[in-house]
Amino acid sequence: MNLLMRIEKEILKGCIEGKSSAQKALFDTYAKLMLGVCNRYASNIEEAEDVMQEGFVKIFLHIGEFKGDGSLVAWMRRIMINTAITYYHKMRKHRYHDDLEEVRESQFEDQDWGEAEFTREELFHVIQRMPDGYRVVFNLYAVEGYKHREIAEILNIDENTSKSQYSRARRWLQERLIRIKQSETSPKRMKDSNE
């Protein structure tokens, strides 16, 4: 623990001084975790990696502002999330607005899941296929723990929009997960979902 902290301090110092070796060390230590964060906000891995790179550039440029009063990882994560949101804003202008996709009332009950019921890849896959707006709101609320009021401010949307986006996102996700489960347990029924 102590040694780790000393190493982190050393790396941090090097990064503040702009040393390329320290930057590389920081990247090597945290790139995997940060890519994991970005991957939740992106619609594919290439996009996620792009956001992660942008994020690291910001981190290196602003590392002098890191006060050291929180954890470095938390600070880096925040930058990644901000970068992902900026990216989302940028993309929203170009992409087709599928945010308003009608999600009909789910025929499924709200369900609880076992921790190991899905692989990590399955979960990433489902999340990346979410409509962009759902994905951002879902991540910010469910994983990062922002309040709807804060999300509204971050995304420049109405608080109620955030709430309704969230509940739709939740339903959307729930439904996909149930489908995955069904297709796993009874492969025959996979195709004829009318049953």
Next chain:
Amino acid sequence: MSKKLNIEELVRIRLDQAEITPSPGAWKGVQRKLRVKRFLRFDPGRFNLYHLSGLVVAGAVAVVLLSRDPAADGSATIRNPSTQPAESGVSSGEPAPGQVSPEADGNQGKGGLKKNRKDVGKIEGNHSEGKHPAGREPYAGEEAGEVTGEQHPEGTKEDARAVPQTLVTYFTASSLSGCAPLQVRFVNTSMNAVSFTWSFGTGETSSEASPHHTFGEPGRYTVTLRASGEDGMSELYSQVVEVFRVPVAGFEIEEGLEGPDGVGSFELMNYSTGAFSFAWDFPGQEKEIWSSNEFQPSLKTGEIPGQADKIRLVATNSQGCTDTAVMQIPVAAGSTARELKFPTAFNANHTGPSGGTYRPNDLRIDIFHPHFTEVPAAYHLQVFSRMGEMVFESRDIYTGWDGYIREQKAAGGVYLWIAEGTWENGSAFNMKGDVTLLWSDRRWP
């Protein structure tokens, strides 16, 4: 693995710490982007676009200044924004730095510019990231413009003592970081200023000298004070206030399964977000009674003292910000946790007195006894006829009334009962009611 998660927990637990190996070229990409950004970004320590344009401008200014009165150098009042108030001595006694510049006439233009640049660099250092992407220069531009335009009217510049009115803009803050909502008291220690404009980085402003401001939302805010002197000149000073996100504590109390010993439990389902450490207890009770730092503890009903009706969760994040959630221990569940229930009728057994004893979990309808969730520490049941005669008495909860009085069948009909006693935790109970004794042949399955 038996624990079920809601969809938020599922995603959070599985993906929050997920690691993905980047593609081999990722680091190269970062370096490339970094180089491009660096060149476009202001940084006094590195050659970049700004140096390039700075050199061009400096050359031009030098030419202009050489053909003018050299003392009109405008950099005199550009202050380093991080100047400490102690340095304000400069303003009262000594002349402003630019005016006593020992630099040769020819260098003054360049010297001034260089100083400007340093100032800008410092201001930038105080800035929150990304707030003013290209907006660092305006400070310098503005300042320099105002200064060169208005500051030293001809005649005063020769006598340094005639300029004691140097504007010093500075403030301190009661705190520069903390949990949202963060109330900050700003103390204005500026000198020689007549009016102030504060901008808090939130879009809000104030013209008070030393305002209070509450930052409701988490974030980094650049608080800027613009002080204006009598001559209309103004100066900026800023500091960054960082407001930390507060976690959201939330949980639900769910009734767990009854253990083999018949003792019930509560599962405390933690729905908190943005927190990493948790502290559970009963508000208003000694910590020794019960507390836990588990993520989702379970609580035996027997551990709940009689006076406790609420459970409290304090969730803390890495910055030490906390949020507290308090939940009422469910009333129905709370009372079933320690409850006696007496039937309103029982059908005694014709075949003769049984002594009234029964085994735990053997619910008998031919014996009058209570259903209970916890064995009381003390128990006293009395049954009276309508004439007020006591027909049965028991101090053992596993002994009920079989409907016989001294080996004889008691008359069918209504009897009154009183049950008194205390629970393990010391709380007392005192109940009364009536029960109908039946001698029916009908047997229930």
